[in-house]
Amino acid sequence: MPVLPDQHVINQIISGHYADPFSLLGMHDVATGLEVRALLPDADQVWVIDTQKQRRVAELRRYDDRGFFVAQIPRRKKHFRYQLEVRWGEVVHIIDDPYRFGTLLQELDIWLLAEGTHLRPYEKLGSHPMTLDDVDGVSFAVWAPNAARISVVGEFNFWDGRRHPMRRRRENGIWELFIPAVREGQLYKYEIIDCHGQTSLRADPYAFEAQMRPDTASLVRKLPEKVDYSPARKKANALNAPVSVYEVHLGSWRRHADNNFWLSYGELAQQLVSYVKWMGFTHIELMPINEHPFDGSWGYQPLGMYAPTRRYGSPDEFKAFVDAAHQAGLNVILDWVPGHFPSDAYGLVQFDGTALYEYADPREGYHQDWNTLIYNYGRHEVRNYLAGNGFYWIERYGIDGLRVDAVASMIYRDYSRKAGEWIPNYYGGRENLEAIAFLRYTNQTIGRELGGAVTLAEESTDYPGVTMPPEANGLGFHYKWNMGWMNDSLSYMQLDPVHRKYHHNLMTFGVLYAYSENFILPLSHDEVVHGKGSLLDKMPGDTWQKFANLRAYYGFMWAHPGKKLLFMGGEFAQGREWDFNASLDWHLLDEANGWHSGVQHLVRDLNHCYQQQSALYELDYHPRGFEWLVVDDHENSIFAFARRDDHGNELIVVSNFTPVPRYGYRIGVGRPGRYHEVLNTDAHFYRGSNVGNVGDVYTDAQPCHQREHSISLVIPPLATIYLRREDC
Known part of the structure; x- marks a missing residue:
């Protein structure tokens, strides 16, 4: 006779409420040999096939009319690779049993994910097309430590939460499952029975593609290939660029x-x-x-x-x-x-029946301005989810x-909150x-x-x-x-x-x-x-x-x-x-x-x-790159300053914020020579009045603004001009 759990357990897995499917489904050791169990609703006949020998070794008996099948394989003690030959009406399919595969997450990944220091959590969580034990399929993994049961549902299993319940990794609250024959591009969600017994369908927090709104399913996609970071792209982001x-x-x-x-x-x-x-x-x-x-x-x-x-x-x-x-x-x-997220029911809110991604207390976890929820940065896994996302866009899409x-x-914990509407930090302060x-x-x-x-x-x-x-x-x-x-x-x-x-x-x-x-x-x-x-x-x-x-x-x-x-x-x-x-x-x-x-x-x-x-950018963040020439002409609303680079090249900038042109306006400069007008916002080309200095301006040995040399300028109305010092 088969060695089976009691009917209560079978009822639970058939109804989709059993949290440990691997303890019941798949191949198991029994006193007389091996036993294979499968949940295949609506199947008419099921056989165990030895994959290596490509032959039937046992027929699974329908133990429960709702689709629970069992087969005993006597005289075999060693587990072997097997498939299931399933007949639904006139249609016969040979399928790989998801419950014959072992655990997916490795110990180091489990440790880093729980610690919140996994640089690339998206390589382990979410859905990933892969080949496992020579079988093509997709691995699924989702973090929901307080859920009672999670199943992968999608167009590959009739969106039926009974068919693919996941394995819970008690070490870190991640649920995982490898499902053979699932293909890239197929739709899926997670069916979650939360800690309160409520069932919901959720999109994958780590999904690499999602349906067009208003539909909300996730799509199976390969992780994008890494993008090399070129020296030119690095240089373009530099402080002196x-x-x-x-x-x-x-x-x-x-x-x-x-x-x-x-x-x-x-x-x-x-x-x-x-x-x-x-x-x-x-x-x-x-x-x-x-x-x-x-x-x-x-x-x-x-x-x-x-x-x-x-x-x-x-x-x-x-x-x-x-x-x-x-x-x-x-x-x-x-x-x-990474500051907040909306409370749509298919998303992160109360993901496993608890405030998992958000702070539980609304004084910490609710954005009054935007009607959104605030991430709980105190949770390692939440910080990891967000920090890993930054890595993802840079490394996988080439974002600079x-x-x-x-x-x-x-x-700030008191951001846009009145007194009494926020909770101080551990030290009594307002900083988060x-x-x-x-x-x-x-x-x-x-x-x-x-x-x-x-x-x-x-x-x-x-x-x-x-x-x-x-x-x-x-x-x-x-x-x-x-x-x-x-x-x-x-x-x-x-x-x-x-x-x-x-x-x-x-x-x-x-x-x-x-x-x-x-x-x-x-x-x-x-x-x-x-x-x-x-x-x-x-x-x-x-x-x-x-x-x-x-x-x-x-x-x-x-x-x-x-x-x-x-x-x-x-x-x-x-x-x-x-x-x-x-x-x-x-x-x-x-x-x-x-x-x-x-x-x-x-x-x-x-x-x-x-x-x-x-001169306009190289010393943006060093005081040597800037000097006021005229800073106090309130009456005329004129500003003048010099910009310099690391090699002493200089550009003088003059702005007139009144509609009155200024003729013969004298500005003291640090170095004598020729100054060339390289840009004039009042030029006719820009639809201005075309008042300007017509090319070059030369310094005079006439002190002004505490400088020994100066230039006399025509400053157009409501305009800014740039003058570059030229070597004579």
């Missing part, structure tokens, strides 16, 4: 005119990449392309952290887009959101930098020590293991040492967005020129702290949404003055210490604020007045001038 970033939302940069549908990754590889290269930018920054359920979140509420969104194509097509950018000499930055969103919301440790670990390991890739912080407070190394008590980012400069300078530019003399310090204050961090000057999407209007719309005055103000501002920004970032549409002065659901207003470039094309030509020339003049 020119960095000019074009920030893009792929779904609204340009759309098909006939149906307003998105461009594909392939179309973007041709159109966007060539445009960004032509415009002279050095980097493309993508607003999050991680899979996300809601278009209106712009990708900032992701659930598929490891899956490029299907909105624009497949993962392979996204990878080809990144490669096209690299081929064009452009680096790619990805906006990355991660711009980390909303860092302030991560590192676990989030800080996570950021330090991620930045440090990316810097150590993936040399050349950079991380950039959108951090809106004055938290000290954002770009200092962790060993110096910093967060370890390579760059920080300079939100203070952006707010001050835009506040100044929105003033009527007659009032600017009273707020002169708004344009000078940024230099006082410009060297406290490695700053990027951002004019991002956040400045052109939610009723804020476009950059052009912020400028005061009539049409001529609006465009002149914007051109002068861009000239000032491109010369100011710090790398540059401009959101799409700003480069041609789009008149309305950004709408994620429509294309940019490219038709503006066809208008006969040329206002918009003039701004576009200016931004293009600024980018090329910026790359050509090493």
Whole structure:
């Protein structure tokens, strides 16, 4: 007689509630030999086949009419490779039994995953096509320590949770299963019975591809091949390199005119990449392309952290887009959101019936501003999930930098909370020590293991040492967005020129702290949404003055210490604020007045001038690279400064933020010689009034501004000019 558990256990596995399927299913030792057990609902007949000998060795008896089969194989003590020949009606299939395979995770992986220091957890968790014991199939693994039972369900098993329950690894709460014959591209989910007995279908947190919304299943995909990091890409990210970033939302940069549908990754590889290269930018920054359920979140509420969104194509097509950018000499930055996630039922919320990925207490785990959940950075596995994701995008897709969103919301427990709505840390402070440790670990390991890739912080407070190394008590980012400069300078530019003399310090204050961090000057999407209007719309005055103000501002920004970032549409002065659901207003470039094309030509020339003049970028983060020449002319709203490189090359920058041209304006300079006007934002080519210095200006031995030599300039109205010192 077969040696079987009692009927209660059989009832549990048939109903899909048995947590230890390997103890019951598969091949087992019994007193009289071997016994094979299988759960095959609706099967009519089942045989055990010796794979090596290719012959039947025993017929499985239907022990329970609901599909539980058992066969005893007497006189055989040694386990052997076997298959099951199954007849469903008139159809016969030979299948490999998932329950004849051993454990999948190795001891070292189990240790590192539990410790939270596995650099590449995505190589072990999720779904992976593989060959095991000469059998092709897919391994599945998911972390859910408090679940009562987890099954893999998909189009390969009729989405039936009874057919493929997983093995629980008690060492670290990971559930695993190798399923033969599953193919790449097939849909799957995890059917989870949580610790409260509730059943839910969940997408794979480590899925490499997901269905197009509103569908939510994961797809089996091979792990993308690693991308080599070229010396040129490393050099382009360096602190002494020119960095000019074009920030893009792929779904609204340009759309098909006939149906307003998105461009594909392939179309973007041709159109966007060539445009960004032509415009002279050095980097493309993508607003999050991680899979996300809601278009209106712009990708900032992701659930598929490891899956490029299907909105624009497949993962392979996204990878080809990144490669096209690299081929064009452009680096790619990805906006990355490890701060929060939405509460969609198929995602991470209460994943195993407990607050697994999120903090349990809403005072820690709920974002009031965004109606989202905050990752629990105190859990090793959660930190590992997120840090590994950063590795994944850099190593597997060739992403050159991660711009980390909303860092302030991560590192402060009282972010956007009133008194009593937050929980202090262990020491009674407001800092989220676990989030800080996570950021330090991620930045440090990316810097150590993936040399050349950079991380950039959108951090809106004055938290000290954002770009200092962790060993110096910093967060370890390579760059920080300079939100203070952006707010001050835009506040100044929105003033009527007659009032600017009273707020002169708004344009000078940024230099006082410009060297406290490695700053990027951002004019991002956040400045052109939610009723804020476009950059052009912020400028005061009539049409001529609006465009002149914007051109002068861009000239000032491109010369100011710090790398540059401009959101799409700003480069041609789009008149309305950004709408994620429509294309940019490219038709503006066809208008006969040329206002918009003039701004576009200016931004293009600024980018090329910026790359050509090493004085504008080489010493961005060293005070030797900057000197005020005129800092106190409040009455005329004029600013003048020198930028220098490591070899003494010098560029003088002068901005006039009034509509009054200044003739014979004298500025003291440190070195005598000839100065050539290399850029003038008031040039006719940019649709300005064409006031300027007509080429070269020579110094006079006339003291001015505490300097022995000076130059007399014509400073155009509402304009910025660049003058390069030339060897005579």
